[in-house]
Amino acid sequence: MRISELADTTGVSVATIKYYVREGLLSPGRKLSERLADYDDQHVRRLRLLRVLRDVGSVPVGALKALVDATQDRRASVHDMFGRACDALRTETAVPEVPDEHTRALADQIVARAGWTKVRPDAPERDRLAGIIKVILDSGLPTDPEGAATYLPLVDAIAAYDLDQIDDTRDREAMMEQMVLGQVVLGEFLLSLRRLAHEHHSALRFAGRR
Amino acid sequence: MRISELADTTGVSVATIKYYVREGLLSPGRKLSERLADYDDQHVRRLRLLRVLRDVGSVPVGALKALVDATQDRRASVHDMFGRACDALRTETAVPEVPDEHTRALADQIVARAGWTKVRPDAPERDRLAGIIKVILDSGLPTDPEGAATYLPLVDAIAAYDLDQIDDTRDREAMMEQMVLGQVVLGEFLLSLRRLAHEHHSALRFAGRR
Structure with missing residues (x-):
């Protein structure tokens, strides 16, 4: 055409x-x-x-280029390709860039506790998680030390389901498409569902409270 | 001071x-x-x-003002206050503003199927969910019609846990603080954990695939 x-x-x-x-x-x-x-x-x-x-993802052109390069580098396994895509797709927020040792150790503990043994020790997402933990701790709000125990199996089940959607009989390009859409669009889908569920559970708990 | x-x-x-x-x-x-x-x-x-x-949330000043107003309007129940906060905190993305009837009907079906009966029929988040569904359908990628059955109970459990963290013996201001931090910061926390879990599950499935 x-x-x-x-x-x-x-x-x-x-x-x-x-x-x-x-x-x-x-x-x-x-x-x-x-x-x-x-x-x-x-x-x-x-x-x-x-x-x-x-x-939807507001992904900048530099990150789009990194995704395309990862698809075309045939020496990289599909998993390596996904890893490079994940690094490129990390959204930019103003969490501290270099987290302190304490919050980084907490982030590593969470990953270990979840059983995510295959996450690279130097995965940039570990630092990002540490930065978010730092914001939560700095906010001075009460935190539930056992919260991770509730969250982690739920997130693990969601992520395993997301990956099950990728058809590994297709070519690399098609797998990459499915993968980045899963990251970006299903991420938005998940947050939207969570907001709707918050409204429902808030009504159950607080409709009569002034 | x-x-x-x-x-x-x-x-x-x-x-x-x-x-x-x-x-x-x-x-x-x-x-x-x-x-x-x-x-x-x-x-x-x-x-x-x-x-x-x-x-962390990149929340604009107009939305911050809506949050503060909702806290101070004592005629509103805590649930109404949260609803106004949720509406104010909706992140802006380029999903279609006015979804078509078909995708809006799909969004309503998902909310009904999840059992979230307390979500307002005119909640803006329903339109937002419909917009995201439209992007997914327009992408032409395969979708799992039973996907919602897997996702919804997991999201419901996450949201119920989030709301359980709000201490309803505190004053409105404190509850609002806990609520918006839950929306914004725990939302980022959730997405970060999901990316880490994706890396783990991708390694299990695709480390040997080229």
Whole structure:
């Protein structure tokens, strides 16, 4: 198909498509002549993925490039590819960048307690978890020392289900698509459901309380 | 304490403290003289809350004001107060603002299936969930029609636990603090744990797959 048809099909503007090709996020179309190129279903699929990541995940172009590079590096296992995608997709918030030893130790304890033995010792997400723990502790609010015992098996079940959705008979590109959509869109889905559940449980507990 | 000491204690600058007072987010200190005011623990607590919301939740000032107003409106039940807080704290993403009837019906079915009967029929979060469902459907990726059956009890258990953390023997202000921190900071905590669990489960499934 022509670039204008590709734009209509995917809802991504011609200017943005050209930008993605220049940035290496989308392979160029097959040249038909000096000014015409032909695009196919692979392009449609990639553009849909880029659009979702940009719209829902607010993923910056640098991170999108890291995702595409990870897909194309065939020496990396699918797991390594996912690891690089996870690192690229970490959302930026203002939690402390270099957590102190105490909160980092607490984060490591949580990961160990959850039984997530396969998480890299230097995974950036460990520092991020430590930063969030620091915010919770600094807030001075009461915390339940046994809270992790309730949360961890629930989160583990959610994550195992998310990964079960990835069809490993498909090619790397398709697996990556399923994986990043799971990270970004199902993450939003989960938080939205949680807000709805909060409203329900708040009504049960506090509708009569002033 | 003086305003400079308040700034040191909370890590919020004097200029920002004055701004919060002007915007009605923080009550003025007790006047000692024309140029001096005295601040107490209530001010420290409120500033810590505002800082966490701004840093971790990126909550804009308009939403902070809605939270404070909801706390101070004593005609509203604690549940109504929480509902207004939830509406104010909804994060902005580029999901469609006005979902179509089909996805909105799917969102309502999910809420009904979860048994969250207390969610207002016009809760803005229903539209938001519908918007996320639309993104998932538009992505063209395979979806598991029975996925909700796995997710919903897990999310319900998480939300019930979150609400159990709120100490209802405390005053409205303290309950609101616990509630918004639960929404914002525990939401980040949950997503961070989920990313760690994804890394673990991805290693178990895909470490040998190329």
